[in-house]
Structures are given as structure tokens and as C-alpha cells.
Amino acid sequence: MTRDWWKHLILILGVIVVIAPFYMMVSYSFKSPGEIDRGEGGFFGRQELMIDPRCVALRDPSRDDIAAAADRFPGQSERQIRDALMAEAEVECSMHPVVFNYSKAFTEAPLLRYLLNGVIVTVSIFLLQVVVALPAAYALAKLKFWGREAVFGLVLFCLLIPVHAIALPLYILLAKLGLTNTYAALVVPWTISAFGTFLMRQFFMTVPDDLIDAARMDGMGEFAIVWRVMLPTAIPALLAFAIFSIVAHWNDYFWPRIVVTGNRDLFTPPLGLREFKGDGDGSFFGPMMATATVIVTPLIVAFLIAQKRFIEGITLSGMK
Amino acid sequence: MAVIDTTPPGITNNTQAQECRAAWSLTAPALVLMVAILLLPVMVALVLSFTNYSLGNDGFDWIGTKNYDRLFSRSTYEKMFIATFTYVVTVVPISVGLGLGAALLINSLGRFREIYKTIYFLPVMATLLAMAIAWEFMLHPSIGMINQTLEMGCGTVIEAIWPFMATGCADGFPVWLGDKRYAIWVVCFIGIWQGFGFNMVLYLAGLTGVHRELYHAAEMDGAKSAWERFRLVTWPALGPTTVFVVTISCIRAFQVFDTIEAFWPQGGGPNKSTYVMMFAIFEKGVQQNLIGIGSAITVLFLIFVMFLTLIQRWLVERKVHY
Structure with a gap:
């Protein structure tokens, strides 16, 4: 330890730089606008009660409200009643900054809807990738057929094409089919994963032939073999691939940005955050950082719980 | 296959034909999608890059290599x-x-290895767009953490020995994202911040494959200093990892988009200093509907990326240990 102090010094400096934006993001999501502007309040802010001006403005009492409240304040003038009602509104509209920020994050924009969309899109992409890639991988690894080399060659060639790079022609094709601004547009381009096919094929190569022969002796067809014999053996590899796929598509911003325009019902979490930023005025830093925290948290928490699996999954492409 | 070998020839042919049919029906969905989603768009981009097509127009004119001429002549x-x-x-x-x-x-440490590894890997996991917005606040000229930290250095010795600090304290610190001298470097910094943890993990995996005996052998041969041991043993052993890490970093770097779009939704930064290719494809092709020019950029982009991957495959196949 003493001999290694300089190593720790360097690594800790690195840690500070790496952590800084996370620290700031979470810290701003706790603070009131005033504290953010003045840069005060440490990490959690002072959490003094603050008054939400919009909430008070919404409760500005009308004549009817004042008339209705007249019997609660007997013998007072209209002006006094009005002031009393305003004071009540201010009490009810005051809250801790952290509550304000997070409640605004969920009420100013349909954040729950965005999160749900994120889940729908990432999960459907992953499931479709498996449905498409697994049978092909099995055939390429274990069946002898005319044209196998050509198909495998095609898979290897497709590994060279990053889907983001061909976004423009894909967008044109989807637009021609009238599919922009649909879930299909978000999901379909990712259904074929050349990488997933390649990876599963490499994995199936290591599965002993005896297992498949035994299944055939039992009278199983090839389709049944894929789903009832090969799928269970492939669970560890699939889990790693799931992490790889889900992380990539939860965080993806480029593709949703291209095919979803304006229709908030289809926004994925990054698009939602982007829109929040677009129409945010100065006082909305807190709620915006709360939104960012909400979007980043699920993956980070999952990562902290299952680090080994995540690192394995994300660096999967390194295991070729 | 033992089962097939013992069966009469007629049945063998039959089984083979069956297997062939099964194999084709199993690969068919993947095959169709590969052609429709990956190959067809590459062809479409190639064809459209020689036209002046726009979405919504019925037809288009062939304009030869005009799009490419423009790419190589306009500022x-x-x-x-x-x-x-x-x-x-x-x-x-x-x-x-x-x-x-x-x-x-980290590999040379006895304790706290996992903690460092976890923390350095966090940016790889986090949604880049969200982190870009967090960085934007950090870099805010007046209330951002970076300039506030720098201001604390004013009036100390740092100001005397570092000219950057001296000018900063006198005339105000840079407007990082609005200044064409800094904008691209800030984006680079965030790219590095986001990506190095990924490379670290790959290298850590590579290091577990370096045999201990090799270090002993090198020491016997007179490699006394740590640098000599690194040069003679570690670096060559990490050769394959390096080839891979460099290629994947290149491909990821070419695709930078999120940070740029988050910082400068219009126009690619001060004086177009951060107008990267992905953003150009997005702006020209999707926003301005200039499909021809967007396709030409796409084609160039694909050439760069494929070229890089082919170099990597070639190096790996030759098992180069430099």
C-alpha cells in the first residue's frame, strides 16, 4: 500500500474526473433553482421548503373561490380573504426541492411513458434478434447444406456494416413504406444482428453433436431442436448478448432521433430528455437533471448488482 | 454422422435433402433480413449518391459524381x-x-482493484445523451463547476505559473462550448471520458492471459526495469487486444453524434468546428432532405469503416504480434 501510493493518487484523480458529471447530475437533481444558480448547498442542497410559482399561479383565487370561502373567514373583506387564500396556496405549493424536481420530471413530460417505450423497444429488439439469429446460428454451426459457406460469408460481410452508418438509406426505405413514427421503425432495423448470429454460431460449434443426434433419435425435428435443446444450452451466451443488446438500445439516441419526429407517444428516454432540454428555461435545471438521473439509473443499478455479467456482455464484441 | 453412415444410400439422400431444406428454412429469416436491412440500404445509398433525389419527389435525375465533387470542394x-x-x-x-x-x-494493485474498475466503467454504461447534458452544465461559463473550480485558482501561485489561468482570471474563463478554439477538444474530451473504461476492461482481460513465467524469463535475460519488462513481454502479448481495441475505438469514434447534437442542435458547433460526418448525414439527409449528398457522405463513411475492419481482420489473421 505505501509503495503503491502514487498509483492510487493517479487512479483517484481519474476517479474524480470520471465521477464529476454523475455527482453534478445527481446533486442538481436535489437542489433548488436558487442553489443551482449560486452554486451553493453542497451535495444535497439545504432542502429548505421552496414555493413552486407555477403551482401558486394555478391556484390564483377567482371571484367565485373568494365568495365560496367567505364563510370560512367571517367578517373579513374580499381582499383579506384573497390574501388568506393565497397564503394557503403558498403553503400547499411549498415543497422540498428534491420533491419538486422529481415530481416535475414526471409531470412536465410523460416520463413514465418514455421509460415504458424504452422497455418495449429494447425488449422487442432483443427477442426478435434471438428469434432470427438462433435458428440461423444453429443451421450454420450444425447442419450440412449446400450454400452454407456462402451464407456464413454473408454474415461475416454484414459484420462490417454498422447500422448507424446506413441510417439514411434505411430511413428512406422506412419512409417509403410509411413506417416512420411507429414502433416498427424503432425496432425493425435492429432485428437482424449479424454479430449475434456470428456469436451464437461460434457458441454452438462447441456443443457436442451427440446431444443433437440424441434429440433426433427421440424424433425431434430441427425446429424443436433449436428451441428445446440448443436454446437451454445457450443461456449463458444469450444472457451476455442480452446485456450487450439492451445497453446499446436503451442508450441509443441517433436512430430514434431520425425515425421519430414529434410524436411524443413514441419517444424513448433519451429523446424525452432531449425534448425536455429543448424547451427548458433556466429554472428547469433541477427537473431536467432529475429526468437524466431517472434515465441513467436503471442500467447503472443493474450494472452495480451484476458487474461481472455486464462487463462480460458489453465487451462481448472483444471475444471474437 | 454415425446414424447416417449405417443407413442405406437412398435414405441418406433423403435425410440429406431434408436437412438441407430444414437448414434453409432456419436461415431464411436471417438471410432475408440481412439482405433487406443491411445489403439493400448499402446499395440504395450507393445508387442515390449519384442522384439529386429528395423524399416526396416522384423521380430523380442522374447527376453523375456531382455530389462527390461537392464533398471534396466545398469548405x-x-x-x-x-x-x-x-x-x-x-x-x-x-x-x-x-x-x-x-x-x-489496476492490475499491479493488490487492493481496491474492483472499485476502480467499476467506477471507470460507469461512463460506458450511462446514457451518453444524458451525460452530455450533465457535461454541458459542468461547462456552463458562469455557473458551471469547471469554471467555478478554475476561479478558485485565481490569486494563487497557479496564476503566476500557468498563462492560461492568468488570462482566464483577467478576462474571464472560456465559454467552452461556444468557442471555436475549444469546442472540438471538449467533445474529444467527453469521447475519451466515455470510452476509455471500455478499453481498460478489454486490456484487463488481455492481461490475465500474459503468463507469469514470461516475466521471470525476461528478468533472467536482463530485463531489469519495469519499462523493459513492459516492452519485451506485456506489449507484444497484448498485440491482439490492441488491434481489436484500436479498431473498435476507431469505429465508435467515427460514429460520434450524441454529444454534438446535444450541444449544438443547429449547425455543428461554432464555425462548424464540430461538424462530424454522422451529424452531416443527419442534417443534410434527414433534416434538409438532400438525400443525394447525404448518401454520398454515407458511402464515404462506409468505406472508412469497412476499410478499418478489413485491416483489423487482416492483422488478426496474420496473428501479428508487434
Whole structure:
């Protein structure tokens, strides 16, 4: 330890730089606008009660409200009643900054809807990738057929094409089919994963032939073999691939940005955050950082719980 | 296959034909999708890059290589190439170097290895767009954490020995994202910040494959210093990892988009200094509906990326240990 102090010094400096934006993001999501502007309040802010001006403005009492409240304040003038009602509104509209920020994050924009969309899109992409890639991988690894080399060659060639790079022609094709601004547009381009096919094929190569022969002796067809014999053996590899796929598509911003325009019902979490930023005025830093925290948290928490699996999954492409 | 060998020839043919049919029906969905989603768009981009097509028009005119001529003559596209290559050439070596450095340091530690590894990997997991917005606040000229930290250095010795601090304290610190001298470097910094943890993890995996005996052997041969041991044993053993890490970092760097779009939704930064290729494709092709020019950029982009991957495959196949 003493001999290694300089190593720790360097690594800790690195840690500070790496952590800084996370620290700031979470810290701003706790603070009131005033504290953010003045840069005060440490990490959690002072959490003094603050008054939400919009909430008070919404409760500005009308004549009817004042008339209705007249019997609660007997013998007072209209002006006094009005002031009393305003004071009540201010009490009810005051809250801790952290509550304000997070409640605004969920009420100013349909954040729950965005999160749900994120889940729908990432999960459907992953499931479709498996449905498409697994049978092909099995055939390429274990069946002898005319044209196998050509198909495998095609898979290897497709590994060279990053889907983001061909976004423009894909967008044109989807637009021609009238599919922009649909879930299909978000999901379909990712259904074929050349990488997933390649990876599963490499994995199936290591599965002993005896297992498949035994299944055939039992009278199983090839389709049944894929789903009832090969799928269970492939669970560890699939889990790693799931992490790889889900992380990539939860965080993806480029593709949703291209095919979803304006229709908030289809926004994925990054698009939602982007829109929040677009129409945010100065006082909305807190709620915006709360939104960012909400979007980043699920993956980070999952990562902290299952680090080994995540690192394995994300660096999967390194295991070729 | 033992089962087939013992069966009469007629049945063998039958089984083979069956297997062939099954194999084709199993690969058919993947095959169709590969052609429709990956190959067809490449062809479409190639064809459209020679036209003046726009979405909504019925037809288009062939305009030969005009789109490409424009790419290589207009100053906007010159800026695009400069920004893209500046980004790639900066981010790749530094993020690979930092990844290797961090891996070596962490690997030599007895304690706290996992903590460092976890923390350095966090940016890889986090949604880049969200982190870009967090960085934007950090870099805010007046209330951002970076300039506030720098201001604390005013009036101390740092001001005397570092000219940057002296000018900053006198005339105000930079408006990082609005200044064409800094914008691209800030984006590079965030790219490095985001990517080096990924490289570190790959290098850590590579380091577990280096045999202990090799170090002993090198020491016997007179490699006394740590640097000699690194040069003679570690670096050559990490050769395959390095090839892979460099390629994947390049491909990822070419695709930079999220940070740029988050910081400068219109126009690619101050004086177009951060107008990278992905942003250009998005702006020209999708927003301005200039499909021809967007396709031409796409084609160039694909050529760069495929070329890089082919170099990597060629190096791996030759098992180069430099």
C-alpha cells in the first residue's frame, strides 16, 4: 500500500474526473433553482421548503373561490380573504426541492411513458434478434447444406456494416413504406444482428453433436431442436448478448432521433430528455437533471448488482 | 454422422435433402433480413449518391459524381472531414493509451482493484445523451463547476505559473462550448471520458492471459526495469487486444453524434468546428432532405469503416504480434 501510493493518487484523480458529471447530475437533481444558480448547498442542497410559482399561479383565487370561502373567514373583506387564500396556496405549493424536481420530471413530460417505450423497444429488439439469429446460428454451426459457406460469408460481410452508418438509406426505405413514427421503425432495423448470429454460431460449434443426434433419435425435428435443446444450452451466451443488446438500445439516441419526429407517444428516454432540454428555461435545471438521473439509473443499478455479467456482455464484441 | 453412415444410400439422400431444406428454412429469416436491412440500404445509398433525389419527389435525375465533387470542394465538407478526423485521431490514441495505463496500474494493485474498475466503467454504461447534458452544465461559463473550480485558482501561485489561468482570471474563463478554439477538444474530451473504461476492461482481460513465467524469463535475460519488462513481454502479448481495441475505438469514434447534437442542435458547433460526418448525414439527409449528398457522405463513411475492419481482420489473421 505505501509503495503503491502514487498509483492510487493517479487512479483517484481519474476517479474524480470520471465521477464529476454523475455527482453534478445527481446533486442538481436535489437542489433548488436558487442553489443551482449560486452554486451553493453542497451535495444535497439545504432542502429548505421552496414555493413552486407555477403551482401558486394555478391556484390564483377567482371571484367565485373568494365568495365560496367567505364563510370560512367571517367578517373579513374580499381582499383579506384573497390574501388568506393565497397564503394557503403558498403553503400547499411549498415543497422540498428534491420533491419538486422529481415530481416535475414526471409531470412536465410523460416520463413514465418514455421509460415504458424504452422497455418495449429494447425488449422487442432483443427477442426478435434471438428469434432470427438462433435458428440461423444453429443451421450454420450444425447442419450440412449446400450454400452454407456462402451464407456464413454473408454474415461475416454484414459484420462490417454498422447500422448507424446506413441510417439514411434505411430511413428512406422506412419512409417509403410509411413506417416512420411507429414502433416498427424503432425496432425493425435492429432485428437482424449479424454479430449475434456470428456469436451464437461460434457458441454452438462447441456443443457436442451427440446431444443433437440424441434429440433426433427421440424424433425431434430441427425446429424443436433449436428451441428445446440448443436454446437451454445457450443461456449463458444469450444472457451476455442480452446485456450487450439492451445497453446499446436503451442508450441509443441517433436512430430514434431520425425515425421519430414529434410524436411524443413514441419517444424513448433519451429523446424525452432531449425534448425536455429543448424547451427548458433556466429554472428547469433541477427537473431536467432529475429526468437524466431517472434515465441513467436503471442500467447503472443493474450494472452495480451484476458487474461481472455486464462487463462480460458489453465487451462481448472483444471475444471474437 | 454415425446414424447416417449405417443407413442405406437412398435414405441418406433423403435425410440429406431434408436437412438441407430444414437448414434453409432456419436461415431464411436471417438471410432475408440481412439482405433487406443491411445489403439493400448499402446499395440504395450507393445508387442515390449519384442522384439529386429528395423524399416526396416522384423521380430523380442522374447527376453523375456531382455530389462527390461537392464533398471534396466545398469548405463546409472540408470542415466536416477536419472535424471527424481530428476527433478520431485524438480520441482513439488517448482513450486506448489511458485504457492501457489504467489497466496496467489496476492490475499491479493488490487492493481496491474492483472499485476502480467499476467506477471507470460507469461512463460506458450511462446514457451518453444524458451525460452530455450533465457535461454541458459542468461547462456552463458562469455557473458551471469547471469554471467555478478554475476561479478558485485565481490569486494563487497557479496564476503566476500557468498563462492560461492568468488570462482566464483577467478576462474571464472560456465559454467552452461556444468557442471555436475549444469546442472540438471538449467533445474529444467527453469521447475519451466515455470510452476509455471500455478499453481498460478489454486490456484487463488481455492481461490475465500474459503468463507469469514470461516475466521471470525476461528478468533472467536482463530485463531489469519495469519499462523493459513492459516492452519485451506485456506489449507484444497484448498485440491482439490492441488491434481489436484500436479498431473498435476507431469505429465508435467515427460514429460520434450524441454529444454534438446535444450541444449544438443547429449547425455543428461554432464555425462548424464540430461538424462530424454522422451529424452531416443527419442534417443534410434527414433534416434538409438532400438525400443525394447525404448518401454520398454515407458511402464515404462506409468505406472508412469497412476499410478499418478489413485491416483489423487482416492483422488478426496474420496473428501479428508487434
